[in-house]
Amino acid sequence: MDLEAVRTYVAVAETGQFRKAATDLSITQQAVSKRIAALERDLGVRLFTRTARGAETTIDGQAFLPHARELLRAAERAAASVRTDRRPLRVDVINSRGASSGLLRDFHRAHPGIELDVLMLVDIDQALDAVRSGTVDASFRAVGAPGRPLPDDLESVRVADEPLDFFTGPAHALADAPSVTLARLVGHRIWIPGITPGTEWGAYYDALVAEYGLTIEATGPNFGSDALLDTLADTPALGTFMGGLTRLIWPASYGLRRIPVTGPTPVYPHSLVWHRDNPHPALAALRSHLTTTTAGHGAAGTWVPGWVLPR
Structure with missing residues (x-):
């Protein structure tokens, strides 16, 4: 699973907007959309529903969110385990x-x-x-x-x-x-x-x-x-x-x-x-x-x- 796509998904879920997530991640809004689309293809579900206010997580998106956060925490722990200034x-x-x-x-x-x-x-x-x-x-x-x-x-x-x-x-x-x-x-x-x-x-x-x-x-x-x-x-x-x-x-x-x-x-x-x-x-x-x-x-x-x- 592409961790950058997961990170992007969490950013959109927490901000409720593709544009705001793009700003927070220092990437373009188009890149955010491509990452979310790729993640949805990998999972075989829709993660967001676009609304006038931005983006809302679907039921599947809500179910995936805590696991996505744990994936990112696990990745951080794995990286920290080999960084001599942090492990x-x-x-x-x-x-x-x-x-x-x-x-x-x-x-x-x-x-x-x-x-x-x-x-x-x-x-x-x-x-x-x-x-x-x-x-x-x-x-x-x-x-x-x-x-x-x-x-x-x-x-x-x-x-x-x-x-x-x-x-x-x-x-x-x-x-x-x-x-x-x-x-x-x-x-x-x-x-x-x-x-x-x-x-x-x-x-x-x-x-x-x-x-x-x-x-x-x-x-x-x-x-x-x-x-x-x-x-x-x-x-x-x-x-x-x-x-x-x-x-x-x-x-x-x-x-x-x-x-x-x-x-x-x-x-x-x-x-x-x-x-x-x-x-x-x-x-x-x-x-x-x-x-x-x-x-x-x-x-x-x-x-x-x-x-x-x-x-």
Whole structure:
């Protein structure tokens, strides 16, 4: 359906005159007549009856009017969705409970007037392609993994190092420890279902295992954090790593323990990635907020893989 013809129809219906609609639309009265005639042919009905006072909508014209207005509103929403000065800022986070989501929530509280679209893209290649194409304005990622260099047209800034906690049930041998070293975790079963080969977090845990001789199992399907907590509560010999900034809720009867890891503390490096030519006006506000309000990175006594970008 020709949207300009629909727009012309709405203008005539609201003004009641072809001449006035032509003036409002900055076109000739003849063009108005041609557009209305074409729309009537497409619909197979008469939309207006000409009178001495101008033009009155027919019964069919009255029935079509609210739908015509909605068509124009939908067209405006569609155009606004791709105009960087009018559409929401689109930001990719890995999951809704993790540290990057928390950082984005803090930004939203500090800048409630900035509209956000939050996406969750699992695959880093998909996320970086989306940033490069402009489908996404920014993504939270750990960048620099082997075989996955950051493309030249993308920029990043490391905004937060999230410490890993050892998470386990009340019957585990380490359940009552106030803290635990990486060396003490050697030989204990650490279960992290859903580690996907080729992801940046997969590369992170590969490096942790290689350096400290840990036993990390990724077997079984990933049914989400709730199922993981159920299993930890019922399996005495099992533990997992959980980001210290990850928000989780579980029944008090589970008696789960969240134990800080030391000597050193493994931290997951969150960086914000964006295209250097992205014109969205809110992107600069997000970068500024993250670089001025987050705790930073590289603290003494922490560990990250050697491939993590330093800035």
